[in-house]
Amino acid sequence: MAQFQEVSKLSSQHPKPPGLVLQYGTAGFRSNAKHLDHAMFRTGLLATLRSKKTKATIGVMVTASHNPEEDNGVKLIDPMGNMVTAEWEGYATQLVNAEQDDLLIVLKDIIEKETVNMSQEANVFVGKDTRSSSVSLSQAVLDGVLALSGHNYGLVTTPQLHYMVCCQNTQGKYGEPTVEGYYRKLCQAFIQLIKNASNCTDDQKHLSVDGANGIGALKLHEMESHVKSELQISVFNDGSKGKLNYECGADFVKMQQKPPTGMEMSPGERCCSYDGDADRIVYYYTDSEGQFHLLDGDKIATLISTFLKELLTQVGLDLKIAVVQTAYANGSSTRYLEDTMKVIVRCTKTGVKHLHHAAQEFDIGVYFEANGHGTVSISETDPHSSKRKRAAQLLQNTINVINQTVGDAISDMLLIEAILAIKGMTVQQWDAIYTDLPNRQLKVKVADRRVIDTTDAERRAVSPAGLQEAIDSLVKKYKLARSFVRPSGTEDVVRVYAEAETQESADALAHEVSLAVYRLAGGIQTTHVS
């Protein structure tokens, strides 16, 4: 078949380094950029098959998000803008790891298993972040797509690509599949929402954003004119000088629990950080004593779910609302949501694909990872069936400002800003909803992180033998303590999380659990801060 000859020819230009093994992890393939050329080409091939199979547009995003600049990565986006299924993640791993001579065999095997009609047309949207390696790597993806109607969007945030794939496959019902269409839909909804706020001062209308020296900063500049009258954004770390994700960005701020470098902050001022591909956001401020206060994904989920719950009451719609979290959720947030707010709380494995799935079981599912990655999924609902016109309109605009396909820093920011303005709430009042339990995250490098296997949404380790027992006895030493370990799906490390009544206890517990991992799981190196 001519198509296979073409694959053979082009794949020799993107050869696989013999013996190299990559795993489709939490958010696709991630590694040092120099190991990824063949993976990009082959992900392009697989995206084409997935498109033929689903008879829909598929997305391929080239990014390593929060990882260092030298890394890169690639992930597939399914027709409704969600992550690709676990089965196709498996195919991706098989295809990317096939030695050069076996590539066609593995490819044909997938075609046969999935009964892919090779004469069906394919359509693949490709996007990339601002990493310098993204230029050639996204070209490798396009080579893999074999120019079968691929659409190269160039520089976009990850959530923008998810959004456009969904728009394309819903024939525009979700919106127009362009970046401009994305700004128009979200910003118009935001402007409508903000009309419900009274007496907004200039200070309240101002927000400082740390763009992590990545794509988010670039896109914020593009969006600025759409919201200017209602939100003045000062962008720091906009990529003009600093390095991507280096001492800045949402991951740095969350893990180090301190402000990014390169940001001018006055006491009490509301600030936020995006990550490298703008799918995560965290808020923060420093108080008059210079103390740093972080409002992470858990606080964001609390703010949004409270607002939505109140709105549903006003609209008079009886919809089931839930909050989905992971093991990293601060214990105080879970207690507040369950005991005070009385909402259903679910816990899933790390990775927005798992949270998204769980959220879809409810009419309204607010899902956020503590690291600030999340959004809201809303079942087909028509607010206008309610007789309460104003509240119905408010709900409709809220739905429109949300990018339901995946966590999106820009969309989350607009929603949060609108909620704070409507509720007349300062960042300090939002922060005071509950007090976080002090916590600490560490990383441990082990010879092979796959020796750690977990259960119960990653809250307990089932292997290696003795590890969970060791964690249990360490946790008993501290008040209000909890700790778990899990292998990362985006970096070659084991992550350790601990929380306790005091920062000293959380730090000590995290350190002791790290040593237990080091001892029982073949440790090579421990680092202090995640």
Ligand code: G16
């Ligand atoms: C990705 C995933 C997130 C996950 C994070 C860390 O984030 O999309 O859901 O929380 O990796 O995952 P892990 O602990 O397995 O390394 P991003 O922002 O890098 O795409």
